[in-house]
Amino acid sequence: MASTAPHLPTQPDTSLPGESRKQREIRLREARILAVARDQILEGGYLGLNMDRIAAQIEYSKGTIYQHFRNKEEILLALVNDALNTRLRMFRAAAAFEGPDRVRLATIGAAAEAFVEHYPYHFKVEQIVRAASIWEKTSPERRQLMQTCEHSCMGTVVEIVHGGVASGDLTLPEGVRPEEVVFGMWSIYLGVQIISHSSDTLADIGIDSPSRSLRLNQNRMLDGYGWRPLSDDFDYSGHMDRVKQQIFRHDQFSQ
Template sequence: MFPKVLDKADLQARELDIIDATIALIGKSGVENITMDKVVAAVSYSKGTVYKHFLGKEDLFLAVSNHATNIMLDLFMRAAKFDGCSRGRMLLLHVSYLIYAVLHPALFQSVQCARSPYVHAKASEERIAEKDHLEERLMGTVISIIDDAVSAKELVIPSHMTALQVSFSSWSASYGAISLLATEIEQCSGSIGMIVEQELYNQNNLIFDGLQWLPLTKDGNYKATLVKAIKTVFPSELALLKSLGRDFNFG
């Protein structure tokens, strides 16, 4: 009897099974404790089958990171297409980043690991090319909002900065706020009582007001817009958040 020949869809489904099992292991014991033997033990496939999909642990980590980027890209693209002013859409995009972090804490925690040169040195060329393509699309989605703001004369990028640097300034603020305050991940001492979505909102508005990105905070009803936009753009994610007992409160 000949072995079953799997088509592309079957192979992708099997690969996703292995990725999902790895994410579950990361959630339980942390990325630093993952081994290929533990992954093999967690799936219904043989060691040889797992290695047919991944060169080793590093290649698997990069596959997990690419999976995470795909999730973020979907959220970011939906936020970017929202019918609103450029600044409101950028705020929504950053809220979508928080949604991603809350719903996928293991991915949020582990994605930086995949950026290690050690991981890249042992990952497949195909996986690295996929990473570069996904990150280009992700950054392009963010930059498109900034370009729209410039075209609409809602933002003048300072002469000493680029659109990429504007994007980085707001992303780093959001990443810091989520890393330090999201109780679903790990809240640092000294910040008890602060609510992550409120501080993400505050930090980004400080940056956007400093850039004179119109309308300014005092002139825009951004809190009400965000509440409405989340319900419109992310209904399924909102339902998942509520099932976790999580409601966003912008103060």
């Protein structure tokens, strides 16, 4: 087996707090495996992911790869978890934006858009992982990591809606909870992503910009709840464009 030193990923030569040299080498080797796997998926999709090719590219034995990941399904889920962790960091950065709660929510929307743009492979990989035939082959530990990260992302958004209610900018009808508002917005977002990634004929039915339609429908939904400032009183689309450039550039949230 080739020496490990030349094949560590090119990232800052620092250890995590309390991390031994061996633990650091294991972590960086795993990161290298995932980086190569990510490239293979971008080139050939799920069928393009191959343990032998990964081993050959990083010049390790296949046995070394299996010490980190027991199968390629486990690699897929690890890639999803890496991306979801990035999305969570982006959501939390958005939530820290100073301004009315609905503007902060739009900032999270900008983060969600930027995430899809920066990590185009992620959405397809996440849908593959959710298939029962793939999900059942992954470890409970990695599945739990995915679910915990998803819950944290949603919790970040729900907290902002609660803030809108507490400030008086949003008055929900009786029986409607903030979680249901977030679920509605997330459903619109997810639907747009599914359709955009599976159809190349949207322009034929008059949808030239799915992201514009997404923003429009989410804003109309929130206007319907009367959440101030309304979309006629604040340029949410312009705000989202600005923060995507200022806060969510690719170099600020790289994996």
